[in-house]
Amino acid sequence: MAIIGTDCPGLSSDHLTQAFDLLSSHDVVLGPATDGGYYLLGLRQPQPELFQNKAWSTETVLADTVADAERQGQRVALLPELRDVDTVDDLPMWRAQNQ
Template sequence: MLKSPTNSKQHLIIFTRYPEPGKTKTRLIPALGSVGAANLQRQMTEHTVSQVKELQANTAISLEIRFAGGNLQLMQDWLGSDLVYQLQGEGDLGSRMMRSLLNSFQSNAEQVVIIGTDCPGVNPQILATAFEQLHVFDLVLGPAVDGGYYLIGLQQPFSELLTNIDWGTSQVLSETVDIAQKLNLSVAYLPTLADVDRPEDLPIWEQETKE
């Protein structure tokens, strides 16, 4: 069943996709094949969930998985029935993230952080820092090397931050910061990390999983 997502003042949302071959990590299919790309999506999501669970061992943070593709049963069979799942729903990435933020704040969350699963460098320390910064700053961003961001954290849902953004381009971070400045929001930055999106990024994942 789709449980209420938020049972803590600090709420973390993971955006991911069910690892169906041909539907996920498509830019890696030339290097890995459709099944290999889906397997990487599976492994990277499991890695991200494990990092969050490590954080939860020491901190009162509720976790929610926002998924696309598959269905609730498939997600539970994959990642376990003890997690909270919600569909991402329709619209571009900004619309889907905004929906998840609004749901969380309406459920009494006071600090909400959203991450994807493409960035293997996300660890409990970075996530803990994001929540700590939200005690002081309006907005926390984790810059990605490709010009996007791997993490966004807010104390309240500013919908302007997620509208009219050229998602999937190298302008995502700079456009978001420009909007934040116009809104007079204070911004904290986390360490810059690399996403794994293209064949040339695969060594980042291999390095991370070796350690």
């Protein structure tokens, strides 16, 4: 299973294909966002503990999630880093990066 953010215009079907391919050999797949969060979370099995004790909407969410998964013995894979668009100021930066 995988969930995606709706605020990542650079997310493509290739990223989704790669995520599901990686789930065949990993327990957790994350798509890192440039702000320290993630735009995609793929799991082989439900892992509710990965959502506990996080400082959501901060630059440490990805690192904290990876650390928790590894502490639990989960195999983690990362997709390419993409820029998400959380604020009006993020859109021009995304456009500049993708021209």
